[in-house]
Amino acid sequence: xxxxxxxxxxxxxxxxxxxxxxxxxxxxxxxxxxxxxxxxxxxxxxxxxxxxxxxxxxxxxxxxxxxxxxxxxxxxxxxxxxxxxxxxxxxxxxxxxxxxxxxxxxxxxxxxxxxxxxxxxxxxxxxxxxxxxxxxxxxxxxxxxxxxxxxxxxxxxxxxxxxxxxxxxxxxxxxxxxxxxxxxxxxxxxxxxxxxxxxxxxxxxxxxxxxxxxxxxxxx
Numbered sequence: 001x002x003x004x005x006x007x008x009x010x011x012x013x014x015x016x017x018x019x020x021x022x023x024x025x026x027x028x029x030x031x032x033x034x035x036x037x038x039x040x041x042x043x044x045x046x047x048x049x050x051x052x053x054x055x056x057x058x059x060x061x062x063x064x065x066x067x068x069x070x071x072x073x074x075x076x077x078x079x080x081x082x083x084x085x086x087x088x089x090x091x092x093x094x095x096x097x098x099x100x101x102x103x104x105x106x107x108x109x110x111x112x113x114x115x116x117x118x119x120x121x122x123x124x125x126x127x128x129x130x131x132x133x134x135x136x137x138x139x140x141x142x143x144x145x146x147x148x149x150x151x152x153x154x155x156x157x158x159x160x161x162x163x164x165x166x167x168x169x170x171x172x173x174x175x176x177x178x179x180x181x182x183x184x185x186x187x188x189x190x191x192x193x194x195x196x197x198x199x200x201x202x203x204x205x206x207x208x209x210x211x212x213x214x215x216x217x218x219x220x
Contacts, residue, residue, distance in 0.1 A: 021051065021058035024105065024124025026078060029067020031132055031142075032109045032120050034218050035150065040111040043068055043092045049104030051124075052096035061094055064107065068092070073128060108134075138180050138189040146175060148218045149198055151190040154211040155181045162209045163190060172196045187213070 033040070045064055047055050055061050065085050066078035077084055085092060105124040110117060121134035132142040135150065142148060153159045160179060167174060173195040181188035198217055207215045 023073040023128035025060040025063035026067040028122035029064040041113040043111040046108040048101040048106040146193040148193045152214040155188040
C-alpha cells in the first residue's frame with residue numbers, strides 16, 4: 001500500500017479516541033449534512049459491524065452527531081455534540097444492526113426535516129478517511145477528500161454532456177466521474193470530483209439545464 005502523505009499513516013488532527021471510529025464517523029456525518037444542504041431536524045443512524053459493537057465507548061455516536069452539526073474532526077464542540085444538538089432542536093436515534101456489511105465500520109444515516117429526507121451509507125476506512133457508498137439508493141464511491149458535485153437528473157440523452165460542457169466553460173477540470181441509474185429512462189445520478197471549487201453561480205447554471213433535478217456540492 002502506498003501512502004500519499006504522513007497524514008495517511010498517522011491520521012488527521014482530531015478529537016479522539018479513534019481515527020476510524022471517531023474522525024471517520026464525524027466525516028460521514030458532516031458529508032451527510034453537506035449533501036442535505038441545511039441543518040436536519042432529525043436523524044436515524046444505523047450502525048453495522050464494529051461501529052455497532054463499540055459506538056458508545058469509541059465516541060462514534062457523539063462524532064456522527066457532531067458531523068451532522070457541521071463540526072470538523074478537530075472541533076472541540078464534538079465533545080458536547082449531544083447538548084449542542086438539543087440546543088438547535090435536532091433529535092437523533094442510534095440503531096445497532098446485526099446485518100453483515102462489506103466493511104466493518106459502516107453507518108447508514110437517514111436524516112431530514114419537515115420537508116424532505118435523505119439517506120446515505122458511509123464507511124470509515126481508517127486514518128480518518130471515509131467513502132460514501134450509497135446515496136438515496138444510488139450506489140457510488142465518493143471519498144469526501146476532493147471537491148465534488150452530485151447531480152440528480154432524468155436519464156435522458158445529452159444530460160452528461162451538458163453538465164460537462166458547463167464545467168468546461170468555467171475551466172473546472174473533472175478529476176473523476178461516475179454515473180449510475182436505478183433503471184433505464186428513470187432517475188440517474190452523476191458524481192463528479194473536480195480540481196477547483198465550484199461556485200454557487202456554477203451550481204445554479206447546472207441546475208437550470210434541461211432534465212436536471214438537483215445539484216449538491218461537497219467542499220474539499
